[in-house]
Amino acid sequence: MTDRLSSLWQQRYRTLLPEALAEALTSNPVSQSAVFDALLAHRSVRAYLPDTLPEGTIEAAIAAAQSAASSSNLQCWSVIAVEDPVRRARFAALCGNQEHIATAPVFLVWVADLSRLQRLAIRAGETHEALDYAESFLIATIDTALAAQNAVSALEAAGLGTVYIGGLRNHPEEIAEKLTLPEGCVGLFGLCVGYPDPEKPASIKPRLPQQAVLHREHYDASTEAECIATYDALDDAFQKEQGLPPRRWSETMVRRIATKAGLHGRDTMLASLRALGFRLK
Ligand SMILES: Cc1cc2nc3c(=O)[nH]c(=O)nc-3n(C[C@H](O)[C@H](O)[C@H](O)COP(=O)(O)O)c2cc1C
Structure with missing residues (x-):
């Protein structure tokens, strides 16, 4: 584990792990965890095999995502799994011709979603004034990012590759239309998920x-x-x-x-x- 940790550290920082720190990390519960190992080994993957994911992968990733902390437990995000290859090809074009969206078998679109809370208030016959403030939007974006990163960590720990797609924000209204997002929703970023192509490994x-x-x-x-x-x-x-x-x-x-x-x-x-x-x- 120590050799592996030194190697991961060196790849991440391109410097030797200082000796005193190496000693501390060898007995540190955080750096000795399998989660830490998987996190330090992160790299964005842009070359995928076309292989489909094992059944239950999306659901497992979303359970990891939903296990992230959530501001006041408001849970104001949604995610849309796009698997249809024709639709993925369209998203690839819309996101700045990013080919990996068309190749990876799954494209997850992470959505800051205040609409669910709005519907909740309307059904209860209440106002939803707080949703109009920048703070609510910030909460939604923070919660979405935390959730997505939990999914990324779970997927990467299982040997899958991912890459975030900020290009999703190139055309926010068109993306909303393609995904039939209700008012109060915006696609923040996409995430390609698939098996990394071993012929083109990422570093x-x-x-x-x-x-x-x-x-x-x-x-x-x-x-x-x-x-x-x-x-x-x-x-x-x-x-x-x-x-x-x-x-x-x-x-x-x-x-x-x-x-x-x-x-x-x-x-x-x-x-x-x-x-x-x-x-x-
Ligand atoms: C919110 C977000 C959006 C990103 N958007 C894109 C993107 O549209 N296309 C892409 O190829 N990489 C995208 N990336 C990946 C970054 O380029 C990458 O994380 C960064 O260069 C660091 O490389 P690494 O992830 O391999 O460590 C995005 C990353 C984040 C966090």
Whole structure:
């Protein structure tokens, strides 16, 4: 387990697991769990075998998703499993021509859903004013993301591959129409699920050094520039290994946020959300 942990750590951070930390992690119940192992081994999979999933896989993944914490137990999310290959091909096109949506046998669409609570209030003859506020929308998006990630963890621990599809938000209204979403629902992201193609294995992508994201007692960005320079170099090395063009992560991110063009047309999101029934007061 220690060798495996060291290897996972090294792949994630591209640095040796420091000796003192290695010792602590060897006897730490969190890092010794099978869940931790599966989480550190995460990588997005974009090449799938066409094989169908064993019966019960979707239901098991959704049980894992529903086991996530939920703000006030409001449970304001829904998920739509799309398996029909013709429909998957349409979603692949709508999400920016992402071929893996057409190849993976299952495409899960994760929906922030305030409509169920609205119907509940209407059936009870009550108002539902709180749903009109940005806070309710935030709750729905947070709950949806937590649920989806639980499903991802369960699926990956079973050897399945997944990749989130933010491209689902390229055309929020068309997606809502295709899925007959009621008012108060928006597709937040998709998730391809299937068996990874062993001919095209995905690798563990390095992340920022922990010092850049882990603060103790108070926020401290004093070593950030150094951390990011280190990360630029190791992310570039990863890119080269993958046969991808060289890049500096920091420059890519700066370009990504410089103008609204980096949002790939999603700068109209607020209008789309309002059109879908979210008032966002
Ligand atoms: C909400 C969300 C949306 C994403 N959307 C896409 C997408 O549309 N297409 C894609 O190929 N990857 C997508 N990804 C995957 C990220 O590119 C990937 O997680 C990131 O590059 C880190 O790589 P890793 O998951 O292999 O560690 C998305 C990830 C998240 C969390």
